[in-house]
Every structure is written in C-alpha cells, then in structure tokens.
Amino acid sequence: QLQLVESGGGLVRPGGSLRLSCAASGFPLDYFGIGWFRQAPGKEREGVSCMSSSGDGRNYADSVRGRFTISRDNAKNTVYLQMNSLKPEDTAVYYCAALYGSSWTRCDGTDAGSWGQGTQVTVSS
Numbered sequence: 001q002l003q004l005v006e007s008g009g010g011l012v013r014p015g016g017s018l019r020l021s022c023a024a025s026g027f028p029l030d031y032f033g034i035g036w037f038r039q040a041p042g043k044e045r046e047g048v049s050c051m052s053s054s055g056d057g058r059n060y061a062d063s064v065r066g067r068f069t070i071s072r073d074n075a076k077n078t079v080y081l082q083m084n085s086l087k088p089e090d091t092a093v094y095y096c097a098a099l100y101g102s103s104w105t106r107c108d109g110t111d112a113g114s115w116g117q118g119t120q121v122t123v124s125s
Contacts, residue, residue, distance in 0.1 A: 033104030
C-alpha cells in the first residue's frame with residue numbers, strides 16, 4: 001500500500017521560500033501522476049500543481065505559476081514543491097497525492113490513490 005508523508009512546512013515571512021517534500025513508501029511512486037493541493041481555513045481544497053508519472057507534463061494554478069515548481073525524483077520515491085516569493089494568501093495545509101492515469105491533467109484531486117497527512121505552511125510577517 002502506497003503511503004505518503006509530507007514535510008518541509010513552517011512559518012516564513014512574505015517573499016520567503018520553502019521546499020516541501022513528499023516521501024512515498026510501499027509502492028513505486030513512478031507508477032502515478034502526482035499532485036500538490038492545499039486547503040486554507042474556510043476554503044475548499046485547490047490544486048496547486050500536478051505532474052505526470054514520467055515528469056514530462058506538469059501544470060500549475062494561476063495563483064502560483066512562476067513562483068512554485070513541482071519536481072520528482074523517482075529514484076528516491078520523493079516529490080517536491082519549491083515555493084518562492086511566498087505570499088500570505090499561500091497560507092494553508094499542503095497535501096501531496098498520488099494520482100491515477102491522466103487525472104494529473106485536471107489537478108482536482110479526483111482519482112487519487114493515496115494522500116499524505118498534510119503539512120502547514122504559514123506566510124506571515
């Protein structure tokens with residue numbers, strides 16, 4: 001059974017950077033597309049960035065494009081989200097998910113095989 005564990009969240013000032021990691025165990029991650037999602041208090045979950053199993057395809061929410069970068073290291077069974085130029089509105093719990101088939105293209109969290117437990121990101125001065 002695939003298990004995902006996120007890390008790297010924390011408190012950062014506006015304009016700062018964080019790198020989130022999502023370590024997989026129990027199954028090769030390269031079988032799946034992957035995605036990063038976030039949920040702020042009182043708001044619905046939103047897709048931040050998703051990537052194909054091969055890494056050739058990726059997409060980003062308009063709100064993070066140009067600031068965030070998704071990547072994966074299949075040899076380490078780990079995916080990353082590099083977040084630069086962070087803004088207070090990026091504050092949320094961030095989750096990674098393993099995505100079946102082509103669902104990474106929708107990046108809406110449907111057809112997810114597994115979810116991590118989440119890591120809190122707080123952007124505040």
